[in-house]
Amino acid sequence: MTNNIVQTQNLTKKFSDSYSVDDLSLNIGSKEIYGFLGPNGAGKSTTMKMLLGLMQPTKGTIKIFNQDISKNRDEILTHVGALIEEPSYYKNLTGLENLQVIQKLLDLPSKNVKEALKIVRLTEHKDKLVKNYSLGMKQRLGIALAIVKFPKLLILDEPTNGLDPSGIQEIRELIKSFPKNYGMTVLISSHLLSEIEHMANTVGIINRGKLLFEGKLTELEEQNKILINTNNNKKCIDLLKAKGYMLENNEKPLLLEANQKDISTAVRLLVNNQFEVYQVQSVQKSLEEKFIEITNDGKEFL
Ligand SMILES: Nc1ncnc2c1ncn2[C@@H]1O[C@H](COP(=O)(O)OP(=O)(O)O)[C@@H](O)[C@H]1O
Ligand SMILES: [Mg+2]
Incomplete structure (x- = not known):
């Protein structure tokens, strides 16, 4: 038993003859904001998909909340929210309706929808069709969909991709509030250090599937x-x-x-x-x- 929310050991994913994730041992502590950094193609999304049980590892183990994902996937995932690659939503529905779809599907209290809209500052746009949302609003809706169940672990894959600096700043402030306000542990990926450095307490740096550094940014600085x-x-x-x-x-x-x-x-x-x-x-x-x-x-x- 550890206090870690996520722990992988020797996690490996091989596609045909190349390794996308190679012997990765990650340790994400409770209520941390863990920045998962690496250039495009480093293996970030593949790792996150394995954490969510969406992809089968070639080798290695994944523990979330100290339970093995290969054995307790459904139970674990009730406490995990995620936004992987592109947010998925129905563009012909409003923001509110999109959240209600998830709320009904997961049988969540309706107050969660209201709260999630408020957190991502979409309350005043809740009745607009998503196809008329700006990129930043769509991205915020993606985050709302991931947090509507108020998960213990939130996994966000490059949530600021394509946003302008003020949009990035807004999402950064939002995410920073999650551990303190909602007790969440956040795993967030990015290919840009500047996006992560003022938000993450711990970083894991990955390149060509390998973890090159895991620790506090201050250790790297010193x-x-x-x-x-x-x-x-x-x-x-x-x-x-x-x-x-x-x-x-x-x-x-x-x-x-x-x-x-x-x-x-x-x-x-x-x-x-x-x-x-x-x-x-x-x-x-x-x-x-x-x-x-x-x-x-x-x-x-x-
Ligand atoms: N389904 C797949 N089949 C084959 N190769 C894949 C597949 N998914 C990802 N890859 C490869 O794995 C590597 C890592 O990809 P990915 O995890 O998407 O990187 P990142 O998210 O860090 O940009 C890339 O070289 C990518 O081409
Ligand atoms: Mg990716």
């Missing part, structure tokens, strides 16, 4: 790169590697991944081994640069 120049960089690299330091590359000057404390130990090690240290410089990268770096070369960063 990780520095240090540039060191010496009279013999090649030998210094060998020495540092032997001591377990992570080195970015074998080029000159050498780049070391280290926190503040490790830097002085590394420099002392070099000096004690009779190397001349000419330069030690911190190479600060923005979060955006780090994200691009992680997803571009698919290399483990931490």
Whole structure:
């Protein structure tokens, strides 16, 4: 038993001969906003579909609320709301009617519909046909359809796709209120760090089906790169590697991944081994640069 709302182990999906999701172990804690980040084609939607039991994993296990999705799917899904890829709604019905379809189907109290409309700020547009909604309103209706049962776990797949900056900002504020106001845990995917960074407490970064980082964004921010120049960089690299330091590359000057404390130990090690240290410089990268770096070369960063 863990406190995690979602836990996957070695989750894998293979289509013909390529892996879309490759050995993914995710951990999503209670009432977190978990940002699932990765470029297009990284495997985000495929992962979410497996979490919802819409797609069968090739390998691995999924636990939601500490229960196995392959055994307790129906029971689990009564507490999960989702918006995957495009919102699905009837465009010839009004926003209100769309929500009522779900409410009746799931036998929910009618006050849920009113509340969901209010939360996504569609109350005054509830009687308009959805085909006359703006893109932002359609997206908000998609979220209303996902939250109308007030689920414990809300899964949103790129809910801000195609929206302008003010629409994105609006949805971000909306989602931020869900854990506190409704006790929800939110899993939200995006291909843009900037969309997620002011909303998510935890992020999982995925590329080519592999999880490259899972943790707090602050952990990612704190990780520095240090540039060191010496009279013999090649030998210094060998020495540092032997001591377990992570080195970015074998080029000159050498780049070391280290926190503040490790830097002085590394420099002392070099000096004690009779190397001349000419330069030690911190190479600060923005979060955006780090994200691009992680997803571009698919290399483990931490
Ligand atoms: N039904 C499918 N059949 C074959 N390949 C698929 C299928 N669904 C997704 N893929 C492939 O899996 C990879 C991941 O896709 P997806 O999960 O949609 O990525 P993302 O949502 O991160 O953009 C892509 O290369 C995509 O082409
Ligand atoms: Mg997708």
